[in-house]
Amino acid sequence: MLKYINTILIILFLVPQTVFAENSDVILDGLKMLEAPMGFVSKDLRIIATDIINQMIGVLGILSVVIILIAGFMWMMAGGDDEKVAGAKKTLVSGLIGLIIVVTSFSIADFVLGSLMSVT
Numbered sequence: 001m002l003k004y005i006n007t008i009l010i011i012l013f014l015v016p017q018t019v020f021a022e023n024s025d026v027i028l029d030g031l032k033m034l035e036a037p038m039g040f041v042s043k044d045l046r047i048i049a050t051d052i053i054n055q056m057i058g059v060l061g062i063l064s065v066v067i068i069l070i071a072g073f074m075w076m077m078a079g080g081d082d083e084k085v086a087g088a089k090k091t092l093v094s095g096l097i098g099l100i101i102v103v104t105s106f107s108i109a110d111f112v113l114g115s116l117m118s119v120t
Contacts, residue, residue, distance in 0.1 A: 050113045057109065061102045067095035 071092035078084035 046113070046117060050117070053109050053113065054106075057102060057106045061099065061106070064095050064098035064102055067098060068092060071095055 071088050071094075074091060075085060075088035078088055
């Protein structure tokens with residue numbers, strides 16, 4: 001399973017993209033048009049940091065749920081073998097602990113970053 005995830009990540013991030021050269025004035029005008037809707041001009045650094053932290057916590061939450069699902073699949077495929085069931089239980093407990101940590105860190109980060117935003 002991990003081999004397939006690594007292959008997908010390599011394909012997405014390391015395969016070169018095709019880029020066509022254009023007039024630099026056209027590119028700059030296009031960037032100016034994109035700045036306002038994307039929020040590059042009006043966003044404060046604190047808001048950008050909050051968005052990045054929330055995105056990272058969201059990815060970790062998804063990862064812990066995937067670990068829980070994998071543990072459930074391992075348990076179903078154990079076929080009554082005590083060692084495989086024990087390994088699946090161990091993975092399930094690890095996934096649940098990870099999910100609890102992610103939810104707790106989200107609430108702490110939300111409180112701290114909300115307090116920082118309301119100070120100024």
